[in-house]
Amino acid sequence: MILTLVGMPGGGKSTVGRLLGRQLDIPFVDSDAEIEKHLGGESIKDYFARMGEVSFRDVESQVIAELLKRQGEMVLATGGGAVLREINRDRLHQLSTVVYLRSSPDELFRRLRHDTQRPLLQVPNPLGKLRELYAQRDPLYRRCAHFVLETARPSVHGLANMILMQIELAGLIDPARVAATVGATVSPTPSG
Template identity: 75%
Template structure:
């Protein structure tokens, strides 16, 4: 089983993905980390030097390689991975896709001081987030098997929501996960 998380930049894919993988006893894989390892540099510097199209080509190659791997894992994807039809098809065909949906305003609150996301280094980041959301929300929904509203829940709350969806769909054995994610051990 492969569980893929999609959503806007800053939507919690890596944070929720790590926690979900830990809860399920699975490996965690992050496309951005894999891309940076391949490039030998930060995505932002490659993006600035080579442009978005070159970055998207490498992103597609890395996604294809990751989804061809053996074993179970949770995959956090980059926010723009859904821009290519082939990537959406790969994700939907080879994994269970969870869309972590956040509003542009929620994302702006989380990201207003972030200097590492190339697409947000603009004069009006909130306007950019709104533009990206209008473009990408339909694409995330098109490839997602499940949509989780990130709104106010904590990371543990989102992990619980994801586990519940996966259990209800018969994809995760209820015996495989603790009754309460994040509960204190006594």
């Protein structure tokens, strides 16, 4: 099983993905980190500035295709714009189980207002840019996703457990594996 997390920049994909990988005892892969390896260590920010968005999206599509061909299980966190290309949406939906971590632009702005690494947010009005990106991308994330989870309230552990329960209910993972995982992260409540 490949479990893929999609969503806006700063939506928690890498943080939740790392935790899910640990809980399921399977590799966690961040597509942005894999892209930087593919670029020989050049940062996405620098490559984006030097080569432009179209060239970056070409590399991103190639890396996602390669990752989805890997054998074995993994949790995959994608970049926020991975869904912009239909080929990526189709591949992710067909070759993995996709969870959309949905966050509002205002919530994302609170998390990202001091971030200097995300190329698309290095603009005079980052909140306006987040609202614009959200309006463009939310329908694409939904089209790609098997499951949509709101990120506004839950903790990272709460989100991970919600994802595990969703994939268990869908019959995509052994319930015993989820029970062991969720049980290990939730402290038991004392009985009466």
